[in-house]
Amino acid sequence: MKQYLLTEDQISFIDMVKDFFAKEVLPIRAEYDEKEEVPMEVIKKAMDMGLHILDIPEEYGGAGLDFLTYVMLVEEMCKVDDAFTSILNAGSIACKVVELGGTEEQKNMFYRKVVEGAFVGMCITEADAGSDVSAIAATAVRDGGEYVIDGTKLFVSNGSLADHYIVFASTDKSKGSRGISAFIVDADLPGVSRGKRESKLGCHAGDTCAVTFDHVRVPAGNLLGKENEGFKLTMQTLDRGRVKVAAMAVGLAQGALDYAVSYAKERVQFGQPICRLQGVQFMLADMEAAVETARQMVYHAAALIDSGMPCSRAASIAKLTASDNCMKVCTDAVQILGGYGLCREYPVERFFRNAKTYQIVEGTNQIQRMVIGRDLCR
Amino acid sequence: MSGKNLLLTEEQRELAEMAAQIVNTELAPRVADLDRTGEFPMDVMEILRNSGFYGMGIPEQYGGLGFDNTTQMAIYEEIARVDAGFSFNFALASGEFGILEDAGASEELKKYYADKILSGSVCSFCLTESQAGSDASNISTTAVREGDEYVINGTKCFITNGALADLFMVFAYTDKSKGAKGISLFLAEKEDGVKIGKTEDKMGLKLSVTSEVIFDDVRVPASRLIGQEGRGFIYAMHALEKARITSMIHALGIAEHAMDIALDYAKVRVTFGKPIIKHQGLAFLLADMQKRVDAARAMLYYSAAVLDRGLAVGTLSPSTKIFVSETAMSVTTDAVQVLGGYGYMKEYPVEKLMRDAKVFSIFEGTNQINLMVSSGILEHMK
Numbered sequence: 001m002k003q004y005l006l007t008e009d010q011i012s013f014i015d016m017v018k019d020f021f022a023k024e025v026l027p028i029r030a031e032y033d034e035k036e037e038v039p040m041e042v043i044k045k046a047m048d049m050g051l052h053i054l055d056i057p058e059e060y061g062g063a064g065l066d067f068l069t070y071v072m073l074v075e076e077m078c079k080v081d082d083a084f085t086s087i088l089n090a091g092s093i094a095c096k097v098v099e100l101g102g103t104e105e106q107k108n109m110f111y112r113k114v115v116e117g118a119f120v121g122m123c124i125t126e127a128d129a130g131s132d133v134s135a136i137a138a139t140a141v142r143d144g145g146e147y148v149i150d151g152t153k154l155f156v157s158n159g160s161l162a163d164h165y166i167v168f169a170s171t172d173k174s175k176g177s178r179g180i181s182a183f184i185v186d187a188d189l190p191g192v193s194r195g196k197r198e199s200k201l202g203c204h205a206g207d208t209c210a211v212t213f214d215h216v217r218v219p220a221g222n223l224l225g226k227e228n229e230g231f232k233l234t235m236q237t238l239d240r241g242r243v244k245v246a247a248m249a250v251g252l253a254q255g256a257l258d259y260a261v262s263y264a265k266e267r268v269q270f271g272q273p274i275c276r277l278q279g280v281q282f283m284l285a286d287m288e289a290a291v292e293t294a295r296q297m298v299y300h301a302a303a304l305i306d307s308g309m310p311c312s313r314a315a316s317i318a319k320l321t322a323s324d325n326c327m328k329v330c331t332d333a334v335q336i337l338g339g340y341g342l343c344r345e346y347p348v349e350r351f352f353r354n355a356k357t358y359q360i361v362e363g364t365n366q367i368q369r370m371v372i373g374r375d376l377c378r
Numbered sequence: 379m380s381g382k383n384l385l386l387t388e389e390q391r392e393l394a395e396m397a398a399q400i401v402n403t404e405l406a407p408r409v410a411d412l413d414r415t416g417e418f419p420m421d422v423m424e425i426l427r428n429s430g431f432y433g434m435g436i437p438e439q440y441g442g443l444g445f446d447n448t449t450q451m452a453i454y455e456e457i458a459r460v461d462a463g464f465s466f467n468f469a470l471a472s473g474e475f476g477i478l479e480d481a482g483a484s485e486e487l488k489k490y491y492a493d494k495i496l497s498g499s500v501c502s503f504c505l506t507e508s509q510a511g512s513d514a515s516n517i518s519t520t521a522v523r524e525g526d527e528y529v530i531n532g533t534k535c536f537i538t539n540g541a542l543a544d545l546f547m548v549f550a551y552t553d554k555s556k557g558a559k560g561i562s563l564f565l566a567e568k569e570d571g572v573k574i575g576k577t578e579d580k581m582g583l584k585l586s587v588t589s590e591v592i593f594d595d596v597r598v599p600a601s602r603l604i605g606q607e608g609r610g611f612i613y614a615m616h617a618l619e620k621a622r623i624t625s626m627i628h629a630l631g632i633a634e635h636a637m638d639i640a641l642d643y644a645k646v647r648v649t650f651g652k653p654i655i656k657h658q659g660l661a662f663l664l665a666d667m668q669k670r671v672d673a674a675r676a677m678l679y680y681s682a683a684v685l686d687r688g689l690a691v692g693t694l695s696p697s698t699k700i701f702v703s704e705t706a707m708s709v710t711t712d713a714v715q716v717l718g719g720y721g722y723m724k725e726y727p728v729e730k731l732m733r734d735a736k737v738f739s740i741f742e743g744t745n746q747i748n749l750m751v752s753s754g755i756l757e758h759m760k
Contacts (some may be wrong), residue, residue, distance in 0.1 A: 077753065130718050132649040155719045201714070201722050201729035269513035279746050327711065334581075334736055338511050338744050339536045342737055345580040356714055356722060357730065364718050366659050373659075 010069050017073050020049060021080040029081040032205040036197070038161065039205060043087055047117050051077075052088050056095055060111035067240065068302040071247035075295070079253025079258070082354050083205040085248060090157035090206075090243065091120030094166040096237045097182055101225030110184060113163065121162035121187075123153035123211055124234060130154075131367050133168075133234060134177035138213065140169035145220050147171075147183060149191075149213045159209035162187050167213065168230050180230040184222040191216035202353030213375050223292050239315035241362045243301045246315075246322035249358040250298055253291045253326040256333035256351040260284065263337055280336065287329045294322035313375045316368040322366060323358035330355035380637035380671050383452060383679050390452045397431055398456035401464075409461045409585070413730055416584040418542060423468055426457075433495045435474040442475075446686040447620075448679060451627040459638075462734050463585030466628045470538050473501030474547060474617055476699060481563065481605025481613050491565065494545060502543035504534040504591050505614055511536075512747045515558035515611055521550035527602050528552075528564060530570040530593040533575065536741075541577055548593065549610050553689040556608060558680020563610035565602040570746035572596055582733030609702035619691060622699035622742050623681040629706035630678055632672050636706075636713035636731045640664065643717050654716075663716065667709045674705040693755050696748035703738035703745060710735040 006014075024042050037350045046052065056062020065073070077085040091114065098110050114120060129135035138151020149169050156162070165185045172179030187190065195210030225233060261284060264275035274280045301318040304311035322356040333348040334341035341348050359365050405422045412419060426432060434450050436442025447451075448471075457465035471665065472495050476489050495501065510516040519532025519644045530550050534540070539648040545564040553560035566572055575590025605613060643653040644664055654660045684691050714721035721728050739745045 058568070125719065128648070130649070135649070199724040199734065201724070268509070269511065269516070271513075274512075279749060281660070283746075331707065331711075331736070335739055335744065335746070338740055339506070342578075342740060343580045349581045352736065353733070356711065356729075360722055361713055362719055364715065366657075366715070369659055 006072075006347040010072060013065070013069060013074050015075055016049075017051070017076045020046065020051070021077055021084075025077075025080050025084050029084065029205070030344070030347065033083065034204070034270070034344070036199065036204040037320045038087055038207050039084065042084070044117070046084075046088055048059045052091070052273045053115050055092055056111060056114065057099070060107060061115040062111070064074060067243070067305045068299060071243060071298060071302045074244060075247045075251035075254070075298070078248045079255035079371055081205070082248050082252045082357075083203040085251075086157060086203060086206045087161070089244065090122070091162075093237050093241045094120045094122040096240055097122075097166050097224060097233050098184070100236055101182060101229070101233045106184065106221075106224065110164070114267065118163040119158045119161040121165045121211065123156050123165045123167040123185075125154050125156075126152065127154055128320055131364055133231070134180075136168060136170055136177075138167070138169040139173070140167075140171050140181055140183060142171070143217075146217045146221065147220060149183065149216045149218060152210060152212045154210050155198070155208055156211045158207050159211050160197055161207050162211075165192075165211060166224070168234065169213075171227050171230075175228060177231040179228050180234075181227050182224040182233050183218055184224065184229040185213065185216060185218050189216050189218065201356055203357055230330070238303070238363070239305060242315040243298060243305060245358055246294070246298045246301070246318040249322040249326035249355070250291060250295045252351055252358070253294065253322075253329040254285075256330045256348055256355075257284070257287045257291055258306070259346075259348055259351075260287065260333040260336040263340075267337075274336075282334055283336065287332055290325035290329050294318070294325045297321050313372055315328065316363075316371040319358075319362060320365050320368040320372070323355075326358055327355045336368070379666060380634045381675065383455075383508070383675060385679065386448075386452050390449050393449065394452040394456045396429065397426070397453045397544075398459070400425055400429060401457050401460040405457075405464060406460045409464075410724075410727070410730075412461075412464075413584045415571040416579075416587070416700040418467055418587045419464065420542075421465065422469070426468065426499060432468075432498075433473070433475075433492070436475050436492050436495065439587050440475075440489060441496050442492060447624055447682045448686055451624060451678065451682050453626045456636075458628040460631075461585050461633045462628040462632045463583040465631060466521040466583065466625065467539055467542075467586045469625075469628070470503065470710040471542070473545065474621075476620065477547065477563070477613050477617050478604060480616050481609065483604050484601070485598060487565070487601065487604065491545070499538055499545050500543045501545040501547060502539040502591065503617070504537050504540070504546050505533065506534060506536050506549040508535050512744055514614065515561065517549060517551065517561070519548065519550040520554070521552050521562060521564060523552070523600070524597075527597045528600060528603065530564065530566060530596045530598065532593050534591045534593075535575075536578065536588050537591045538586060538588055541574045541587050543591075546572055546591060547604070548591075549614060550593075552607050558611040559608050561610040561614075562607045563604040563613050564598055565604055566593065566596055566598050570596050570598055581736060582730065582750055583737050595634050618742060619695045620685060622695045622748065623685060623691065624676065626674075626678055626699055626702035626738065626744050629702050629735065630671075632673055632731050632735050632738075633674060633702075633706045633709040636728055637667055637724045638672050639726075639728055639731075640667065640713040640716040645719075647717075660716065661714060667712050670709055674702045675699055692759075693752045696743075696755075697740060699748045700739075700745045700752075703735075706735040706738050707732075 053062040058064035140147045171181040191214040198208045297318040301314040330352045434445040438444040439723045521528040552562040573592040577589040
C-alpha cells in the first residue's frame with residue numbers, strides 16, 4: 001500500500017481490513033469461486049465488523065466514512081477478493097438513493113435494517129435497458145394508497161440474497177426517462193420472484209440474478225422522493241457507483257500485480273529468477289504504471305465527490321481507465337505465470353476472469369466514452 | 379461472416395467446407411456442455427477420422443494424404459471456429475510426422491509411426507516439465523542406455539492429449555554434461571508403461587485435455603530413438619518453429635467466431651433507438667476488431683505459404699505466433715464488451731472464447747519467448 005498522503009485514521013482502517021481479508025477471505029476465495037456460492041459465514045463476520053456500512057452516515061448507525069476513505073478500503077478488499085467485496089457493498093448505491101430521496105422516516109427504517117445485516121438489491125437494468133436506462137419498461141401504477149409494480153429486472157447484484165430492493169419503474173411512459181420513479185420493495189411481498197443465479201465468466205461467488213415483479217403492491221409511502229424523479233436519483237448516484245467499481249478494479253489489478261511480482265522473484269528459468277530478465281521486468285513496470293495511474297484517477301474523482309464538485313467526467317475517466325488497465329494487468333499477470341497462470345490452482349486465472357466485469361458494469365466503457373466525449377463537445 | 383482465405387483452391391475450399399459441415403452438425407450443439415465437463419469428444423474425432431481428416435499431413439508414400447500446411451490449416455480453421463480446444467487436440471493428435479523427417483528417422487520407424495497414426499493412434503509431444511517451461515533445455519527427464527533399450531525417467535507437465543495418447547514423443551537427457559546438446563528424442567508407447575498423472579483444471583480450452591505424463595523406468599527399444607542421440611533439442615526447436623505458425627490457426631478460429639457473434643449481436647441489439655452497430659463508437663470498435671482478424675488471417679496464410687515452399691521462415695514464425703495470439707485475446711475481450719452484461723454470462727458463447735484465447739499467448743513458447751527468438755534472429759541478421 002502506498003502510505004504517502006494517507007491520514008492516521010485511513011491507515012488504521014486499511015490495516016484492519018487487510019488483516020480481516022488475509023485471515024478470513026484469502027483462505028476461502030478459491031473454494032467459493034469453484035462452488036459458485038456466497039461464503040455466508042464469512043460475510044456475516046465481515047458484517048459483525050461493520051464492513052457493510054462503512055459509507056452509511058453515522059446518524060443512521062453507519063461508520064460515516066468520507067467517500068475517499070471508503071474507496072481506499074474497497075480497493076484494499078479487492079486486492080484479495082473482489083467477488084466477496086461485491087457481496088458486501090452491492091447495496092451501497094441503493095442506500096445512497098435512499099439517503100438522497102428518502103424521508104427521515106424512510107431513512108431511519110431502511111438504514112436500521114441495513115445496519116442489522118439486511119441485503120439490498122438495486123433493480124435498474126432490464127433485457128432491453130442496459131446501457132440505455134431510459135428504455136426501462138417496468139411500470140408502477142398508482143392504485144389508491146398503493147403502487148402496483150410490474151416488470152423484470154436483470155443482473156441484480158445480491159439479487160437472490162436481498163431482503164429489500166430499490167426498484168426503478170416507469171410511472172409515466174410518455175415522459176421517457178423523466179417518467180421513472182424509485183421504490184423500496186420488500187423481497188417477501190407477493191408477486192416478487194427471483195430467477196436462478198447467473199452463471200458467469202467471473203465473480204462466481206458474487207450473487208447475480210433476475211428479479212420479476214408481477215403485480216407487486218407496495219404502499220405509496222415506499223416511493224422515494226417525488227414521482228418521476230427516479231432518473232434524477234440514478235444520475236446523482238451514478239458518479240459514486242462508477243468511482244466505486246473503478247476502485248474495485250484498482251484493487252483487483254494490484255492483487256494480480258503483487259502475485260505476479262512475487263512469482264517472478266521465485267520462478268527460475270535460464271538460471272535466474274525471471275524478474276531479472278528485462279523483458280519480464282518491463283512488463284511488470286508497465287503493469288505498475290497502469291495500476292498507479294488508475295489509482296490516482298480514482299482518488300482524485302473520490303476527492304471531487306467528497307468536495308461536492310461536479311465530477312461526472314472525472315468519474316467516467318476513472319472508471320474507463322481503471323477497468324481497462326485492470327483487464328490489461330490481469331491478462332499480463334496470467335502471462336507472467338505462463339502455463340501455471342491458466343491453472344485454477346493459481347489465483348491469477350480468477351483475477352483475469354473477474355477483471356472483465358469492470359469494463360461492463362456501471363455503464364459499459366462505451367457509455368463512459370460517450371459521457372466524456374459529450375462533455376468535451378458540449 | 380468475418381471472412382475467409384480467398385486464395386484457397388477449389389479443392390481446399392471443398393475440403394474445408396466438408397469439415398465445417400461435420401463439426402457444425404456433430405460438435406457445435408455440444409460445445410457448451412463439453413466446456414463444462416472438460417471432456418474430449420472421441421466420437422467426433424472418430425467421424426472426422428473416418429472422413430479422412432486425420433493424419434492428413436503424412437506423406438502419400440506412408441499411406442497419408444500428404445496435404446500441405448495451407449490445406450490442413452484451411453480445414454483446422456473451420457473446426458476451430460466451432461471449438462478451438464477440440465481442433466487443437468485433434469490437430470496435435472495425429473502428431474508430428476515432420477519431426478521424423480527432420481530427424482532423418484529410419485524408414486522402418488517412419489512407417490511404423492505412420493501406420494499407428496493412420497490406424498487411429500493418438501500422439502502427444504512431451505517436452506515441458508514443471509521447472510522447464512520457457513527454459514526448455516532445463517528438463518530433468520533422463521534416458522539411460524541399457525543393452526538394446528533406453529530406460530526413461532521423468533515427469534512431463536501440461537501435455538496436450540497426454541491422457542488420450544498411446545504414442546509419446548518424449549525428450550530426455552542422454553548426456554546431462556552436454557547441456558542442450560545432450561537431449562535426445564524417443565518414441566515411447568503407452569504399453570511400455572507410461573503413466574498419466576493429474577489432469578489440469580484450466581481456465582479455458584476445456585475440450586483440450588492437458589495432463590501430467592509420468593515415465594517411471596519406462597523401457598523403450600533402442601530402435602525408437604528418433605534421429606541421433608544429442609540432437610533432440612534441435613528437432614524440438616525446428617518443430618516449434620513450424621508449430622508457432624500452424625497452431626495459431628486455432629487462435630484465428632476463436633477470433634473469427636467471436637467476431638461473428640459480436641457482429642450478429644450488434645445488428646439486432648437496440649439501444650437509444652437504433653441497432654448498436656449504427657452508433658459510431660461501437661461501429662468503429664467492430665471495424666477495428668475485423669481489421670485485426672483480417673490481418674491475422676493474411677499473416678497466417680502468408681507464413682503457411684512460406685513453409686509450404688520450404689523457405690526459411692525466420693522472424694515470421696515468432697511474429698505470426700505473437701500477432702495472431704494477441705489478436706485472439708483482444709478480439710474476444712472486445713466481443714464480450716460488445717455483448718455487455720450478456721457477454722459476461724455463460725448463457726452466451728463469447729465468455730468461453732475469451733477464456734479459450736488466453737492460452738495461445740502462453741503455449742508454443744510464451745509470447746515473451748517468441749520476442750526473445752525474434753530479437754535473437756534480428757541480432758544476427760545480416
